[in-house]
Structure formats: C-alpha cells, structure tokens
Amino acid sequence: MKSTRIGLVATAAALALTASACGSDDSGDGGSGGDGIKIGIKFDQPGLGLKQGNDYTGMDVDVATYVAGELGHDESDIEWVQAPSSQRETLISTGQVDLVVATYSITDERKESVSFAGPYFVAGQDLLVRSDDDSITGPDSLEGKKLCSVTGSTSAQNVSEEVPGVNLQEFGTYSECVAALVSGAIDALTTDDTILAGYAAQDQYEGKLKVVGAPFSEERYGIGLKKGDTELCQQVTDAITKMIDDGDWQTIVDDNLGPAGYEPPAGNPPTPDACS
Structure with a gap:
C-alpha cells in the first residue's frame, strides 16, 4: 500500500510539472503571461520617453507600463528598447520589440507595415x-x-x-x-x-x-505592434480604453505634462479605433 501511494504522488507531481511547462510555452508572445515584454520608447524626450541612468520616465513610459500591466506583466518584466523614429517599423517587423509607444503617429503609410492600437493621445x-x-x-x-x-x-x-x-x-x-x-x-x-x-x-x-497653445496639425499617437496581430491589438485597445475610463489617463497626462501648464488639445481623451 505504501509503495502504491508513493507511485501516485510521483505521477501527480509529474503531471503538475508537465502542465506548468505547457503553460510557460504559451506565454511568450508579448501578450498576457509571465514572460518578459519588450517595448520601444524614445530615450531623449523629456515628459514623454526619457532615459536617465536606469530610470525611465514620461507619458509614453507610464502608458506603456499601464498597458503591460493589463497584459499580465509586472513593471520588472519590461525590457525598454530605444526606438528612434526612423527605426520603429523595423523594430516591430523583425520582432525586436513587442510594442512601440514612442510619440508614434498613426498614418495610412505606416499602417502598410505595422498595426496600431489607439490612439491613446491626440497631439498637435x-x-x-x-x-x-x-x-x-x-x-x-x-x-x-x-x-x-x-x-x-x-x-x-x-x-x-x-x-x-x-x-x-x-x-x-x-x-x-x-x-x-x-x-x-x-x-x-x-x-x-x-x-x-x-x-x-x-x-x-x-x-x-x-x-503657444495654438496647434495647427493633428497627430494621433498609437501603440505600434506586429502587422495583422489583431488579438494583441484588441488586448492593447482594451487596456487603453480602461486607462481612459478609470481616470488613469488624466493622471498620467497631468503628472508628465502638467508642470508646463500644458492643456491637451481638442480630441482628448480620444476614443481608440477598432482593430482590423
């Protein structure tokens, strides 16, 4: 009887390990899960994306951190990647980042190579x-x-x-x-x-x-991700919508841009587009 119990315990432990291993394999796609997530930001824009030593600050950083949290990632899971304007599409298409949150204006031309969730902010x-x-x-x-x-x-x-x-x-x-x-x-x-x-x-x-406070263009900031990944796009869109509805969006804007006396232009907070 004793050996039978030991055998049953060993079998249960083996099954638990197998289930755990299967779960790990499913969580490395940049969506919800316990693995890390790579997010492209600007490193040189105060109030938006700024790297100082090992510290990252700014509106885009806070938005990215919020979205990552909604995808199941702790802040410690995030690997920040520098995303200069000219390299954003390449970083996404080659899989070097999962998301780009870097004053990334949504345009028809860019939509040809990447997908966007958002906008999360309308600048001018x-x-x-x-x-x-x-x-x-x-x-x-x-x-x-x-x-x-x-x-x-x-x-x-x-x-x-x-x-x-x-x-x-x-x-x-x-x-x-x-x-x-x-x-x-x-x-x-x-x-x-x-x-x-x-x-x-x-x-x-x-x-x-x-x-001056007289904007003369419209720049709709979106979160860039791999072309055609509608599942991740929808997850990010849901996170943006929740951020706006819960008031966290306003807090993020006030904390990062408020000290300049900045008032967001018309169109804020925005309504995110449908994913396609």
Whole structure:
C-alpha cells in the first residue's frame, strides 16, 4: 500500500510539472503571461520617453507600463528598447520589440507595415517660445522670425511652406534648439506640442518657456505592434480604453505634462479605433 501511494504522488507531481511547462510555452508572445515584454520608447524626450541612468520616465513610459500591466506583466518584466523614429517599423517587423509607444503617429503609410492600437493621445504641432514673448501667437506671426527644428523634420518644413518669410534654423537635436531659444539665438521651436511641453516642464526651464497653445496639425499617437496581430491589438485597445475610463489617463497626462501648464488639445481623451 505504501509503495502504491508513493507511485501516485510521483505521477501527480509529474503531471503538475508537465502542465506548468505547457503553460510557460504559451506565454511568450508579448501578450498576457509571465514572460518578459519588450517595448520601444524614445530615450531623449523629456515628459514623454526619457532615459536617465536606469530610470525611465514620461507619458509614453507610464502608458506603456499601464498597458503591460493589463497584459499580465509586472513593471520588472519590461525590457525598454530605444526606438528612434526612423527605426520603429523595423523594430516591430523583425520582432525586436513587442510594442512601440514612442510619440508614434498613426498614418495610412505606416499602417502598410505595422498595426496600431489607439490612439491613446491626440497631439498637435505647435510652437515653443520664451515666456516673456507675446509677439508669437501662431505660424502667421513668424514672418522674419528665427524658427528652429531638427534637421529633416517635417514639422519645420510644414511651417516654412506655410510662412515663406520665416528664417528656418535646423539643429541636430531638440535639446540644441531649446538651449538656443533660452539664450535668445532663436525666437521659436516647432514640433509636437507634447514634446514642447516636456521641455518646458524641465526644472532648468521652469518659468522661462511656454507652449503657444495654438496647434495647427493633428497627430494621433498609437501603440505600434506586429502587422495583422489583431488579438494583441484588441488586448492593447482594451487596456487603453480602461486607462481612459478609470481616470488613469488624466493622471498620467497631468503628472508628465502638467508642470508646463500644458492643456491637451481638442480630441482628448480620444476614443481608440477598432482593430482590423
């Protein structure tokens, strides 16, 4: 009788191990499960996606962390991957990341190679100026002004086409533009209002800079994922919807962009699109 009991216990233990192993195999797809998840973010955008040492902060980081939690991942499960604008599609299509949350505007062109969940935020192109400058109120007041943006930026080109008389200055990074703005070397900086608000909210620029608050484009930020993965898309969409409905979305926006006095433009909080 004793040996029979031992045999039964051994069999039960073996079955439990087999079931556990099967469960592990099913959880490594970037969706819910105990394995890690790789998320692409910007590393150099204050208020949105910023890496300082081993710390990651910003609205996109908080949104990504919330979504990962809804997919069954603890914050410690997340591997943050730098996702420069020009590499986002490649990172997704080659499986180097499961998700990209990096001021990633949803466009028809991008939809040809990746799928999007969202939007989770609607931004707009705007202008950053010195706090004591009331002469710049929008693109139509930039005639003869020195405008800065990053080399090759569509934001700068949009304004230069709309205001031919603007003196466009192109720098390598937005940080260089901000430093030039504070010193008086340029009059304004243009890109997405969220990026501008992130810089204005930094401690060293407190009270020195302001976002004009007259957005003249619409940028619908989505979460990029592998083309055609409708199951994961729906899971992420459900997470975004819950984040908005529960009030966590507002908290995330206020915590990261509120210090700049930033008010989200019309269309926020957004209603996520249906997955297809």
